[in-house]
Amino acid sequence: MTAKSSDAVSLTSATKRFGPVRAVDGLTLAIPRGQTVALLGPNGAGKSTTIALLLGLLPPDSGRAALFGLDPEQAVRQGLVGAMPQEGGLIPRVTVRELLAFVAGTYAAPLPLDRVLALARIGDLRDRRVDRLSGGQAQRVRFAMALCGDPDLIVLDEPTAALDVEARREFWDGMRGLASQGKTILFSTHYLDEADEHADRVVVLGHGQVIADGTSAEIKRAVALTTVSVTADGESAWLATLPGVRHMEIRGGRVHLRSGDPDATVMALARAGAVRGLEVVPAGLEDAFVALTTGKESV
Amino acid sequence: MLGYVRLELTRTMRDGGYVIFGIVMPVVMYLVFTNLGLAPGDRHDAAIYTMVSMAAYGALGGAFNNGSGIAEDRAAGWLRQLRLTPLTPAQVVAGKVVTGVVGVVPSIAAVLLAGVLVNHVTLPPQRWLAVVVLLWAGTVPFSLLGLGNGYRLSGQSAAMANIATMLTLAILGGLWVPVENFPSWLRAIAEWTPSNSYAGLSWRIAFGDVPTLRQAVLLSAWLLVFGVYAVYGYRRAGRRA
Numbered sequence: 001m002t003a004k005s006s007d008a009v010s011l012t013s014a015t016k017r018f019g020p021v022r023a024v025d026g027l028t029l030a031i032p033r034g035q036t037v038a039l040l041g042p043n044g045a046g047k048s049t050t051i052a053l054l055l056g057l058l059p060p061d062s063g064r065a066a067l068f069g070l071d072p073e074q075a076v077r078q079g080l081v082g083a084m085p086q087e088g089g090l091i092p093r094v095t096v097r098e099l100l101a102f103v104a105g106t107y108a109a110p111l112p113l114d115r116v117l118a119l120a121r122i123g124d125l126r127d128r129r130v131d132r133l134s135g136g137q138a139q140r141v142r143f144a145m146a147l148c149g150d151p152d153l154i155v156l157d158e159p160t161a162a163l164d165v166e167a168r169r170e171f172w173d174g175m176r177g178l179a180s181q182g183k184t185i186l187f188s189t190h191y192l193d194e195a196d197e198h199a200d201r202v203v204v205l206g207h208g209q210v211i212a213d214g215t216s217a218e219i220k221r222a223v224a225l226t227t228v229s230v231t232a233d234g235e236s237a238w239l240a241t242l243p244g245v246r247h248m249e250i251r252g253g254r255v256h257l258r259s260g261d262p263d264a265t266v267m268a269l270a271r272a273g274a275v276r277g278l279e280v281v282p283a284g285l286e287d288a289f290v291a292l293t294t295g296k297e298s299v
Numbered sequence: 300m301l302g303y304v305r306l307e308l309t310r311t312m313r314d315g316g317y318v319i320f321g322i323v324m325p326v327v328m329y330l331v332f333t334n335l336g337l338a339p340g341d342r343h344d345a346a347i348y349t350m351v352s353m354a355a356y357g358a359l360g361g362a363f364n365n366g367s368g369i370a371e372d373r374a375a376g377w378l379r380q381l382r383l384t385p386l387t388p389a390q391v392v393a394g395k396v397v398t399g400v401v402g403v404v405p406s407i408a409a410v411l412l413a414g415v416l417v418n419h420v421t422l423p424p425q426r427w428l429a430v431v432v433l434l435w436a437g438t439v440p441f442s443l444l445g446l447g448n449g450y451r452l453s454g455q456s457a458a459m460a461n462i463a464t465m466l467t468l469a470i471l472g473g474l475w476v477p478v479e480n481f482p483s484w485l486r487a488i489a490e491w492t493p494s495n496s497y498a499g500l501s502w503r504i505a506f507g508d509v510p511t512l513r514q515a516v517l518l519s520a521w522l523l524v525f526g527v528y529a530v531y532g533y534r535r536a537g538r539r540a
Contacts, residue, residue, distance in 0.1 A: 057382060076383060083383045088376020093313040094306060105302040106384040145380065 006069030008033045008153045008184035014053050014063035016208075023049040025208035026063070031186060031201075033152070036179045038195035039188040040289060041205035047188040048086055050205065051157050054186075055083055067153060075153075079107040082151035084142050086158050092131035096122060096141055099130055100148050107149030119174050120144035121167075135162040143171070147178070154178065156187040160194065172198050192289055204292050212292050219292075220283045226262040229254050230269060231277040242268040303386065303394040304401070310368075311402050317364045321406045325357030326413050328475075333418055347422070347505050348477070350414035354434050355498040356474045357406030362438045363461040365399035366445020370457030373450075373536065392533065399442035400435075407434050422505060429504045437497040437518060441468070443525040450532030468494035493521035 009031035016024040024046045031037050041047050052058040054065045056072030067075035075081055091099070097113065104110035117123040120140045125133065130141060139162040146154055160168045168191075175198065179185055189195055195202045196216045204212040204219065212219050220226070230239075232255045240248040244261030254277070259265040262280055269275050311317050332353070333346050372378050381391050411431070414420035422430070448460045469475060471485075472494025478486045489495050496518040500510040 055383060057379060077385050077387065079385045081383070085376060085379060085383070089380035091310065091372065091375055091377045093310040098306065098309060102302050102306040103384055106386050108385070149384070 006066070007031055008035075008068060009054055009186060010064075010066045010069075011050070011054055012064045012066075014050075014060045014065055016049050016053055016058060017061055022208050024053060024060070027205075027209060028063075029203060029210060029213075031184060033184050034179075034182050035200050036175070036185040036198065037187075037201045037203060038199035039186060039203050039205060040190075040192065040195050041188075042190075045205040046208035047205055048157055049208070051083075051085075051155060051186075051188065055081065055155060079109070079149050080151055081153045081155065082146035082149050083155040084146040084157060084159060086161075089142055089145065090130050090133075090138055092129075094130055095127050096130060096133075096144075097126040099141070100144055103145045104148040107151075109150060110148050111150045113148075116144050116148045119147055119177070121170055121174070136164060136167050139163055140167070140171075151183075153184045153186070156185070158189060159187050160189065160191060168194075204289065206292065220287075221260070226259050226283055227279075227281045228257045228259050228262055228265050228269070229277075229279045229281070230257075230274060231255075233274070233276060239269075239274070242272075244268075300386070300390045300394050300397075303381075303391065304397050307368075307394065307398040308401060311365070311398065312405075314364070314368075317361065317402070321357050321361040321364060321403075322409045325353040325360070325406060326409050328356070329353035329410050329413055330417060343420070344506075346414060346418035346420050348502060350410055350418070350420055351430065351434070351498055351501045351505050352474045352477075354407045354410035355437075355472075355494070355501070356469045357410055358403040358434060358438045359441055359465050359469055359474075359494065361403040361406045362399055362441040363445040363448075363465040365395070365402050365442060366447070366449040367458040367461045369395060369446055369449030370452055370454045374454040378536075395446065396442060399446070400439065403435065403438045403442075407431065426504055426507070430501045433500045433504065433510075437500060440493055440497075440518065440522040440525045441465075443522070443529040447525065447528040447532040450529070450536040468492060471495075472498060474498055491517070493518055493525075496521070 007030045009029065011027055011029045014024055014027045015022065027046070027050060029050075039047050039050065049058065053060050054067065054072060056065065056076060065072050068080055070078070070080075072081075100113060100116055104113065104116070111119075114123075117126055120143050122137065122140050122144060125137055125141070130138070133141065139159075143156070143159060146156060160171055163171060172194070175185060187199075199216070201214065202212070202216050202219055203210055232250055232253050236250060236255050239245065239255055239257060242257065243264040244259040245257045245265055246260055247258040249256045257265060266275075266278070266280065269278070329349055332349050333342075369378075378391070382388070444464065445461050448464070449457045451457075452460055471489050472478075472492045473481070473489055474494060478489040478495060481489055496514040499514045500518070503510045503514075
């Protein structure tokens with residue numbers, strides 16, 4: 001079967017316009033099976049539209065979306081996909097158990113209900129009415145709906161948005177378990193530390209296009225944001241010409257060099273005998289993200 | 300799809316609006332009309348005539364309520380969630396239609412039971428059977444009209460449109476007050492309504508007459524019109540995803 005050899009997710013030059021706005025603009029993305037991928041981007045970057053295209057909720061204006069080599073709708077119908085949209089999906093006047101039993105029943109080989117309740121940590125809510133849950137509880141029920149069919153691909157749009165710190169930690173523990181079973185997981189988030197910690201791969205979107213794609217370490221490297229700083233000593237302008245340095249700032253008697261190749265920068269500093277009070281601080285993904293999405297740096 | 304119908308019926312039975320307007324109100328109105336001498340004819344005839352009227356009225360309430368549910372589901376993102384399960388769109392639509400068709404049964408049963416148990420209505424078995432089947436099957440055009448509104452309009456306005464349509468059809472169709480008591484111009488209009496043909500089929504059978512061809516043709520024509528409307532509403536809703 002061709003589906004076995006295909007990527008879990010594949011978007012090829014996908015474009016979606018809403019009036020004059022190109023929400024997704026010629027986006028190409030392939031996710032092999034088993035990867036956990038974070039889709040990162042500011043509001044309006046096209047994350048939710050990208051997810052809607054690849055789930056078949058919206059047809060692309062041009063280009064192609066496929067899941068496991070199949071048309072997205074077909075893949076959904078075969079029970080290969082579980083998804084949690086950014087909001088909604090809960091109905092009044094049913095209990096958590098009734099809702100999940102129904103969703104599970106639409107799949108050919110669902111997870112046992114107790115397992116789903118445990119994974120989403122909602123065992124104590126099973127007989128509660130869905131319309132009487134708190135925001136965080138409702139979010140976990142929505143997550144449970146995405147899991148109950150035991151799908152190979154799990155797509156989550158901003159999964160932890162309504163969760164507190166403790167619930168987020170528990171959520172990611174559960175996700176790690178699923179990832180270790182070989183599930184393919186695609187999630188969008190605006191929590192950069194989550195992308196950094198929990199994804200094998202980070203895809204940064206801006207204006208409907210992929211503007212960076214790699215491990216979080218690669219992305220941080222690519223945007224040249226490791227900061228090498230030394231104590232200033234007299235005339236320092238020449239430091240800006242050292243290998244790897246892209247930006248220099250002198251602050252509080254210290255020279256801060258932002259370098260794309262910190263190894264080379266440090267070696268050059270050493271050769272020049274300028275190493276005094278050396279500090280090397282790798283950038284957080286947040287800095288990389290801001291740099292990428294404001295377009296000040298290019299990858 | 301059975302799971303979907305079961306889930307939807309569970310929700311319907313827990314819907315206070317449905318229970319009050321679809322079951323309790325018609326029964327209460329039936330008992331009030333027949334026992335305060337507000338219904339036409341002698342007491343037994345009135346009990347039969349009004350039983351059919353109120354069963355039809357309750358069934359209309361249930362059928363339209365089901366349509367309003369669609370708009371509510373769309374607003375809640377439930378239709379999108381369903382599209383993310385292996386259910387096909389056709390199964391979802393069929394499930395909702397089945398829910399509507401089954402959901403009117405308690406309304407009809409409640410009023411007919413009140414007729415038998417409280418007002419001691421007696422009919423030959425084959426007339427009972429014909430009345431039940433016609434009252435039941437005849438709700439399909441109204442279910443389709445309600446679904447059309449539910450697909451075409453947003454949550455709040457769909458519910459308003461459906462309640463307004465339901466009451467207009469019930470009153471104009473002679474379910475509350477027989478059209479014989481209407482001024483002649485209003486009666487002329489009333490006799491073109493789907494609700495009048497719908498109840499009319501069962502009125503005639505209940506009193507041992509054969510339904511008129513006009514009633515059968517008219518209701519079938521409305522079935523066609525509302526069916527086209529529901530398909531139109533569904534297609535429009537689909538484009539907005």
